[in-house]
Amino acid sequence: MSQTSKQFCTFFLNDLFFGVEVLQVQEVLRCQPMTRVPLSPPTVRGLINLRGQIVTALDLRHRLELPERDAGSQPMNVVVRSDDGAVSLLVDEIGDVVEINDDVFEHPPETLRGVARELIKGVYKLKDRLLLVLDTERTLNLSTPPVHAGEQNN
């Protein structure tokens, strides 16, 4: 019935397939030179210069409590818009932009644990795999929930 559909910018993290709504994505960039920020929360990887705009880069693997990226591989930047200006999410690899109907959407299963429970809005059941949709607002907010809350609770 409800044949509304959304477009998602997709990317890979530790072989998981993620997506954010295309309207929230400003641009996608190759690995950029980065300036570390001492004393910052560990999720913050550094600052990049995006044509004169200073953008904070967050390591999405760390944010989602996934294992660290191999030292050799270079992350890609998915720059998303937020109320507070643009923020870059570091991901392993960029996928396609896909258009998906709302009727294959489902809320995350109850068994999903830890920080993923907070940050994943839902799941789209695609033909061959599942697309995890990220709640960008929560992902960018590092103060609530604390990154390590999941570990402590379990």
Next chain:
Amino acid sequence: MAINNETLQQQLIKDLIIESNEGLDRLDHELLALEKGSGHPDAFNIIFRVIHTIKGTAGCIGLGKIEAVAHVGENLLSLLRDEKLKLSLPMIAALLAYSDALKEMMRSLEQTGQEGARDYSPLLEKLKQLQTGDSASVAAPAAPAAQCWGLYDDEPAAPEKTVPAAAEKAAPVVPAKTAPAKAAPAEAPLARAGGSISDNAIRVEVGQLDRLMNLVGELVLARNQILQFTSESKEPTLLNASQRLNIITTELQESVMKTRMQPIENIWAKFPRIVRDVACDLGKQVRLVMEGNETELDRTIIEAIKDPLLHIIRNSMDHGFETPAARVAAGKPAEGVLLLRAFHEGGQVNIEISDDGDGINVGRVKQKAVEKGLVTTEAAGRMSDREAFNLIFLPGFSTAERVTNVSGRGVGMDVVKTNIEKIGGSVDILSKAGLGTTLKIKIPLTLAIIPALIVTSGGERFAIPQVSLLELVRLEVEQARKSIELLYGSAVYRLRGQLLPLIYLNRELKLKPPGAEKSSEAVQIVVVQADGRQFGMIVDEINDTEEIVVKPLSKQLKGIACFAGATIMGDGRVALILDVMGLAQYAKVISEVHDRALGDQAKKAESVGVKQSFLVFDAGRHAHMAIALSSVARLEEFPRRLVEQAGGQEVVQYRGQILPLIHVGGYLPGGAVSAPRDPMQVVVYTESGRSVGLVVEHICDIVEETLKVRLDQRRAGIAGSAVIQDKVTDLLDVPGIIRAANADFYPATKEHL
């Protein structure tokens, strides 16, 4: 089309609101001046024009109520303008109430889009009455304020009594029922005649200026990048072009900054009215004197200090001044003076708010602080007066015996302090019992583009804002081993006899140490100041000074107090800007030791009276001359080939400016300009934002000496002589030489002393 009409209408309303608020402030201002008897000769014309415009515009847009209200006042004003009526005090009160009514409708229009439901007919009735001369008070002559009448004079019937009671209800904002105390006029900007400004000025939206400023920021970064490239190139056309780009960018940056500059008068204009009203409320007599109205500040800063200033003024009105009776009893004039003073000094703006009231009662402040549990009794007992004054800035502190509707709720002064510190400023209190209190505020000129020192630590670059920078000290390996001492693990250095706490920047920021920390490298100490306390930061490398564009950090990084923002360097990489104050707190070099810092300062102030530092140099045929180190901005070396000609004068490009050069030797008695050596040694002298380079033969030494000047030897270019390092040394008359060489350096209006 309907939508277009809609937006046009909204635009018109917006313009009306902006224009009216400005106009009505002006009206208040002129009325208060008239009340004082020192009005502008053209005042009624100006006021009339304001009201006429409001009425006309409101009528055009179909705001009937505003038009109707404005109309009644216009009639009265036109009679006054044509001198058919004389201004009386009730008229002033009524016109002020009338101005408030219009402002209220504007506010309502801004917030709700409606003119508001309030009924102004009693006020209008009164205005009409005043026109026809019905009211008995109209007959009263326009009282020059010098005439005795006011709160504490014995004239029994205040003329307001004739006012219909309803009028009071209509104008609750103005305390029309109390007789207005003599409100002070501002040192009125009389020269500004009403209409002429609009002929050569246009209104620009602030957002547009902000965008322009951002773009210039980008351009400055791009320029820095290009200059870095071309400095290695040998192509003359490219070099020329990049130099031109450099100069034009600097000029553009300055011009755009200027467009954002506003005279502080813009916020001060409201103060006479506020002081008058508050004085009426409190039954006090206060005259407001404002100096330095034209002092300019960046508009973001103007916005930021508006509320703190207002709060300080209210506070001082409430707690600072005594009642007229108490003042007379203390042998002071019944009327108190509130002085607002603004001026530029050393790249900062100083604002002083002084009252000649009773001063701060140190005992009571301490007692209150102890009662509220802010300090312990012992701590309070040990405190110096100055520290005790600073207790006022603690959160939750209020010395007011009672809460008034003006101030005294225990919120405020701490907020004032935090707000001012947020924009990189500082507040200080001075007070003398019985004589009054002065608040000194220092704030930076602008926040957008600032000069900064770039340093490297732990492999990262950091920018340190120049305002918190005091000096740089370089210690060779041997020297460092001897002079950096450890006190229970914390490093200190003896800087001219004072212990300077040291922090290792890379350790504080948890950065990895460079190759070998205790290597054969010399130690670089950046001496900085935060909250009146000095400390040294040990860094790996000192790179350069640069103009940086300050960009805020995103919210993920807001919690880190050590950084004030970030900037983009010439190579396109991002560098963090250190917040010296935050770093000092993080590294715990200030806070507990605060009282020591104050003690040190007092000690230093004493010693300054005895000893002074001098720079000793040779110039032309005069060997061993000196100038006070305090007037030296920097020492530089320039190769001869960098010298260019501009306006028949030798200049060099220096830190984004054109620096005129003066060959000191040529202005000294019997001195001929000998060919200067290459590279030239230059003493950079800076005064009120302008700089000149004094070319000297050779810079010898910096010495600290007791000054014994014999001024009778004053000659051209020489201010006197003193014995320095056991030699008789001529002191250079820097202003004299600059005047002789470059007449334009000192603005014509200000005679340099």
